Amino acid sequence: MILTVTLNAALDVTYGVDRLVSGTSHRVGETHERAGGKGINVARVLDLLGRPTLVTGLAGGPTGELIRGELRASGLPEALVPVGGDARRTVTVVSHADGQATVFNQPGPRVGPGEWAEFTARYARLVRDARVVVLSGSTPPGLPADAYARLIRTAAAAGARTVLDTSGPALGEALGARPDLVKPNAAELAEATGHTDMTAAALALRAAGARAVVASLGPRGLEAHTPDGAWHAAPPEALTGNPTGAGDACVAALAAGLADGRPWRRVLREAAALSAAAVLRPTAGDVDPAAYHRLRTTVRLEELHAPHTHR
């Protein structure tokens, strides 16, 4: 089983309007509500791949109930831990006239020390059945700075591999716990290390404790730095669509590859293909299966050699 952790689960609400004009009132056409947060998106993609997965994290209040209900309706097993505060919503307004999406992200409720202790106790039991643990997204207010570090150490002690996809201080603080894999995008890499050169930045994250780094570079694909070598995996062409959630599909493929203990070359090929296939779908957590199968054979994989990789 692959356990995905979403510490700041959300109800993703999407409103369709004819044309969004700031400062005016709008009639909302269609409305969609889905459980969201990056770990939940990863779980959706794993489920599409037919991989057993379990969703955990924090989700409280009436909005937390809606999140749980939607996961049940989607057939995704969940072990979310309730907290006192109401779970956050993200609101996306899609303006049909120009196809633009405008996003409003709530920060999420403050989590108290007792609630965090309850979660870590539950998590320690869940990781015993996990081959891989995926830790994705921002952390809600109130958590200790070393929250992800602690979850990584607990997973490793139980024999599970860990994949971390977060940014800012949460990423920096977690590296010392030696996650098996981190998946920053280009902006997150630059922010975390101060390097604009992606290779230098990925090597800096490894030096800080990450065992492997797979940097996602949008349409340019992936650059991986691992104990076994370094590679660049690129889609045959840049695809047009919705890149939001492509990173989550990438993480799903990486987690599945780690769970199976496959060689990096194969894992990276899968990750580049699956994430590109996610761009073709309008919602995060979904992939185009036909494109995925086509792209698996057309992804270009190139080994990167020193000194390029050892700057």
Ligand SMILES: Nc1ncnc2c1ncn2[C@@H]1O[C@H](COP(=O)(O)OP(=O)(O)OP(=O)(O)O)[C@@H](O)[C@H]1O
């Ligand atoms: N336009 C594109 N065409 C082909 N592949 C793409 C495109 N955009 C993204 N990808 C694939 O998806 C991967 C992840 O994309 P990106 O680097 O944008 O992740 P991200 O910023 O973490 O996304 P998110 O956090 O919204 O899920 C890329 O490494 C690449 O393999």
Ligand SMILES: [Mg+2]
């Ligand atoms: Mg991302």
